[in-house]
Amino acid sequence: MLGLLETGSGFWSAIIWIVLVLVIGSIVIYIRNKGEDSYKKNTEQDKPFISGNPEESKESSHLSANHIYWGFTEALKGYYNPLVKMHTGNINDYSSWIIMLTVIILIVIGVSG
C-alpha cells in the first residue's frame, strides 16, 4: 500500500493516521457539541475570572520570551550555569575544543586497536 513505511518492528502510515484522527476528532466534536446545559452565551460566564482585579490592557498582557520556561531553567540551574558559561564565544576556546577532541579520539582509536 502507498504510504506504508516498514520500520522493522512495525509500520507507519500517515494516511491511516489521518483517517483515524478524522474519525476520532468527529466523535469528540460530536460529544462536545452536545454541550453543557448551564452555559449561556454573552453573560458573565464568558469573562475571564481574575479574582475581581481590573483586567489589564491587551498590549501589556503579552508574555515575552524571557519569561517562558522560567521555572524550567530555574530548576535546572545547576545544569545550565556551567553549560552557558562553557559557550564563551572566545575563538581560542573554539580551537582548543577541536584540538582536545582530536587528541582524545586519536588516543581512543589508537588504544582500541
Add this chain to the structure above:
Amino acid sequence: MKEMSRIVKTVTNFVYGFIIIFGFYIIAHGHLTPGGGFQGGAVVGSAFALLLVSYGSLNSNKFLKKDIFSLFENFGLTLFIVLGFSGLGITFFYNFLANSGSWFGDAAVIGINPGDMNTGGVIPLMNIAVGLEVLSAFGVILLTMARGAEFTKKKENS
C-alpha cells in the same frame, strides 16, 4: 597609507616594470618550467603592492583602477572555465589543442628536451587565463585592504 620618500619612489619607478615583465615571463612559460598562472600572477601582484606602498594608497588610485582589475578578474575566470567547457566533445577539461598542429599544438618531446614554447595545447592558454585572474585579484585585494586601512585610521584619529 602615506607616500614614501623620493628614493623609494625612484627605485620603484625603475624596478616595477621589470617585476611585471618577469611575472608575465613566468605565466607564459608555465607549461615548460616551474611556475604558471598563479605564480606569475602573484609576481605581478607584488609589483602592484610595491607601487601601492611607495606611492601611498591615495596617489596610486590614479593608476591602479579597482574597477578594471575586477573586470579582468572575471574575464580571466570566464576564459578559464570556457576553455574547460570547450573540451566537452570528449570530456570536460580535455586538451583538444594538444598535438593538433594549431595554437600551441606541436607534439611535446617525452624526456629531456630543449623546451619548445609551442607545445602544451590548452595548458598555456589556461595559464594565461589564470595569470590574468590572479594578478587582477591581487590588485583588487590590495586596493580594497588599503582603502579599509585608510578608513580605520581615520576612525582612530577622530
Add this chain to the structure above:
Amino acid sequence: MNLSNHIPILIIAIPLLAAFLVPLIGRINKKATGILTTLALSVSLIFTIALAVKILTVGPQVYVFGATSPSLTLPSGLKFPIRIMLQIDAMSIFMGLITAVISFFGAIYSLSFIKKYDGVDKYYSLLLLLTVGMFGMEFTGDIFNFFVFLEIASIASVALISFRGVDYGEPAEAGFKYMMVSSISALMVLFAVGIFYGQYDLLNFAAIASMIKYSQLDKIALGLLIPVLAMKAGAVPMHMWTPDAYSEAPAPITMILVAASQASLYALFRIVFSLYNISLNALTVGWIIIIFGLLSMFIGVTMAIVQKDIKRLMAYHAVSQTGYMLLGVGVGLAVLANPVALQKYGITAMEGGIFHIMNHAMYKGLLFLTAGALFFRTGTRDLNKMGGLAHYMKYTTIFFIIGAAAIAGLPPFNGFASKLLIYESVYRFNPLLSIIAMVVSILTLASFVKVFHSAFLGPKLPQFKEVKEVPRSMVFAMAVLSCIIIFFGLFPDLIVKNLVHPAVMSLIEQLQYTGTVLGGM
C-alpha cells in the same frame, strides 16, 4: 557530443560558469544577476534529477576529467588511477538532490530578500560558488579534490556570513570564527590526505579503499578526519561556531549552510563506510559517532530552550537534529561487523539517519526562511521584542507551524517518519539511546512552542503596525518547501524505498563503490 554523458560535470560546471559570469552581467544590469543565478541553479536541479534517475536505474556513474580512461598505463604495464574523477553513487546523488533543491530555493528567496543590500552581484557569485563546493564535495572521487571543494565551500560561506559585516560588527565576528575553525579542519584533512598519499601513492577514494590495511598511519588519518568532519557538521562539543554563523548569515545563506554542513556529514560517512568499511574497529568508531550524536542531541536542545535570538535558537536545533543523524548512522556502523544485527536493525537505523538528513534540510531550511521573513519585516531577531505577528503575516505563520511540527516529530509530517525509524531500530540496539532521543524530541517541541507563542501569538503590538506579508518570491520558496515536507510526511515509503535504501546499501557495500572505478580498469 552526447550531452547525457556529461551530466555529472555539467551539474558542477554550469553554476561555476554562472558564478564567473554574474559579476560581468552585474556591470550591465544588477537585476539580471539574480535571474541568471536562479536559471543556472534550475538547470543544475534538472540535471541532478535526471542523473538521479539514471543512477537509480543503471548504476553508479564515473566521470573522468581530461581523458577517457580513469587510469594511466605505464610503460611497464602497470595501471594506475591517476586522473581526477567524479564518482557518483546512490548516496552521492541523494546528497546532491538536497543541495540542488536547497540552493535553488535559496536563490529564489534571495531575489527579494537581498535587494536592499549593496554588492548583490558578489552575493550571487558567492552563493553559486558555495553550491559548486557542496556539489563537488558530494560527487568527487578523489580525496585531494575533496579538500579543494571543502575549501571552496568554506571560503564562499565565510564571505557570505560576513556579508553584512561592512555595516555591523557581529557578522564579521561570526565569519572570523567560522573561517578559523574551518581552516583548521581543512588543514587536518590535508594532513590526512598526505598520510594516505605517503602510504599508498594514491589519491583516488576507490583505489585507496581497495588497498587500505588499517595500519597505525591509517588510524592517525581516521583520528584526524572524524573530529574535523564532525565539527564541520556541527557536533557537540565543537558546535560553538554553529549558532554564531547561522544566526548572523542572511537567511537564505543559513539555509544553504545547513546543507553545506550536511555535505561534511556525508564526507564523514563516506570516509568511515566506503574508505575504511569493515577494516576498522567498527564498534569503537561506531560508539564514538553515537556519543557525538547523543551529546549533540541533548546539549543542542537544552541550549536552544534558553535562547532569545530566534535564529540562534534554530541554530542550536540544527545541532540537535544533526545528533539524530549521527545516532542513526552510528548504530549502523557499530553493528557493521555483525551481519545478523545489521540485517535486523542496523540497516533500518541507517535508513532513519540518512532519511533524517533530507528531512532536516527541508524543514530546517523552511524554519530559517520564516525567521528570515520575520527579520525582513520587523528588523529584529530578538524574541523578546516580537509578538502578535500572526495578525500580519498569515502565510509565514502557516509555514512556521508546518516546519515546527516537522522538526518536533509530530505526525503526519516528515520528521516523524525518520525519527520513528531511528527510535524503533535504536531501541533494539540499546533502549537508553532511544529514550534519550524521544526526550530530546519533546524538548524540541517545547522550545518551538516558546517561539510560536512569543513571536506569532499575543495581541497586536503598536510597533509592528506597518508589518505586512513578505514579497511573493519569498512566499513561493517557503510554500514549495512546505509542500515537500507534507509530501514526504504522507508518503515516506516512496522516499525510503527509492532513494534512502539504495543510498544506505551503497554505503554498506564497499565493493560496489570500489568496483565502479577499479572494475573498469
Add this chain to the structure above:
Amino acid sequence: MIGNLPYIAVAIFIGLGIYTLMFKKNLIKIAIGVCLIENGVNLFLITLGYKKGAIAPIYTQAPSGQAMVLPTPQALTLTSIVIGIATTALILSVAMMIYKHYGTLDTDQVRRLRG
C-alpha cells in the same frame, strides 16, 4: 636520522601553530598561527615526494640519467598554497572589519556572540 629532520620541522611548525591558536589573544596572531599550521602541512606534503639526491622534475634541459623527485606532492602543495592565500586574505579582511566595528583585536573582547 638526518632524513627525518623535515618531519621534525613539520611537527615544530604544527605545534607552534596550535599553541598560537590556543593561547594567543590577538586575532592577527591567530591568523599567523593558521599560516604556521599550513606551512607545516605543506612541508609535510613536499617531504613525502622527496628522494635523496634527486633533481627537480623539469625536463627542459635536464641532465640526463638522474633521478627526479615526485612532482605530484608538489602540485598538491601548490594548490594548497593558492587556497592558503585566499584563506589568509579573507581572514585578514574580516579581522579588519572586526577592528572597524569593535575597536580592538583582543579575543576576550571580540565575543558579542556567546551563550
